[in-house]
Amino acid sequence: MGVEEDLQSILQMQVVPIKEGIDVQSDSQSQQFVPKTKVSMCYICGTVLFDEKGQVLLIQEAKKSCLGTWYLPAGRLEPGETIIEGAKREVREEAGLECDLTTLLCIEINSYKWMRFTFLGKITGGRLKTVDEKDNESLQAKFFSKEDLQQSQSSLRHNDILKLIELGRKYLEASSSPSLNMLPVIAPHKLLVHRVVIIDRSLASTQAIHLLARKGSDNHIPTALINHNKEASIAVSVYAILRDAFTANFSAVSVRMCGVLGIEHRGTGPDEDGICITSLVSLDLSNDLPPPATTSQKYLWCTVKHADLKERLEQATKGKIVPLL
Structure with missing residues (x-):
């Protein structure tokens, strides 16, 4: 399975395992923190x-x-x-x-x-x-x-x-219109993981949608640990992935946190109080240009081909998504 198939599975509230470990682990304290419900979490x-x-x-x-x-x-x-x-x-x-x-x-x-x-x-x-x-x-x-x-x-x-x-x-x-109905999926996680669906959307274009993928034996949606020391932890993990993939800096204007696509949690066994949050981030560009070139060989852009998935992502960028506040 590739990134597009993984994303479709997430939207269908199916478990999608973290592939090949966490991609970005810049904070050593985040790596050491193991959440325990009502103890440390x-x-x-x-x-x-x-x-x-x-x-x-x-x-x-x-x-x-x-x-x-x-x-x-x-x-x-x-x-x-x-x-x-x-x-x-x-x-x-x-x-x-x-x-x-x-x-x-x-x-x-x-x-x-x-x-x-x-x-x-x-x-x-x-x-x-x-x-x-x-x-x-x-x-x-x-x-x-x-x-x-x-x-x-x-x-x-x-x-x-x-x-x-x-x-x-x-x-x-708005229940009669397309929306992203979403409930948590039961799946074990030891750590606090942010799986980030990053799409490239030119404000002048309604045609192609490009999805950032992490290369591997099976290309996958990039992941980062939720930062241990920062209050703006979700945003910090997004920018950690962007720094890992690009040389160019993206401003707060161009990086838009759209909302949540999926949650995985179990909490019923030892070291299972962690969580995986899958969110959607849109790189909103002012011109009808191709996606910014990745400067790391670890990443690539994939074009979203499935029409139904493209429509769901379009709806999500317009606010029909579970918000992350």
């Missing part, structure tokens, strides 16, 4: 759920630090859980409801030690937790209309959930 799972009236589910916090405030059902992943299992457990414990997850809405990365995964889901059963059923997880659960949210902003634990709720609403409104 904090994965947070949250879910946006709407009822048939379009009201969003919130829970009232029981923790002393934010007692009585309202928030999305969310919490830290437990050791031995997959990300999906953790998100569904938090809804069950904090709201009393069962749910299925439809898609990942976004990933937020504050540092290499903290990642939050927010899902959109559908309620499938259970009973809404009442004040009489309050416990250490939450005091109660309640559905909020748009008007309720506006009037209750001062009682929210944090206003950051408003953007997540809005992402959920926009997804539902």
Whole structure:
């Protein structure tokens, strides 16, 4: 299989193994860091759920630090859980409801030690937790209309959930149009890996799409370790690959982080708390020129030939993709 076939498999939520090791490992501390859930690594799972009236589910916090405030059902992943299992457990414990997850809405990365995964889901059963059923997880659960949210902003634990709720609403409104539905795939990883799909897109061209590949016995999508020391860890790993492949510097204007194409994680065994994030990066050029020449013999450009894959990538560059915040 080549890079195009690997990318199609990722978009179909299939496991694509890391081939021939991590390509860029510039930070020695990143190589030594082995993530352990709730020890050295904090994965947070949250879910946006709407009822048939379009009201969003919130829970009232029981923790002393934010007692009585309202928030999305969310919490830290437990050791031995997959990300999906953790998100569904938090809804069950904090709201009393069962749910299925439809898609990942976004990933937020504050540092290499903290990642939050927010899902959109559908309620499938259970009973809404009442004040009489309050416990250490939450005091109660309640559905909020748009008007309720506006009037209750001062009682929210944090206003950051408003953007997540809005992402959920926009997804539902656009569900009939092409989009990149995506859920995590169960696959073991020891380290924090960023697999970067880098495409060359001239702003003046709607014709060819070129995909950067790392040469090997089987050409593959380039990978880098998520940087151990930098808060902007995802961007750092992208530029590490670009520096490895090109002499020329690319400005922040020309390098556009489009979003997430795939997630691989298992977390159910020893040294399996790592993760592989596959993201899409577009090199937006101002002129209708061929892709910039690689200055390293380790890389080459491949032209995307499959029409359906080209369409998916076009849609992704226009915002129809899971955002990376």
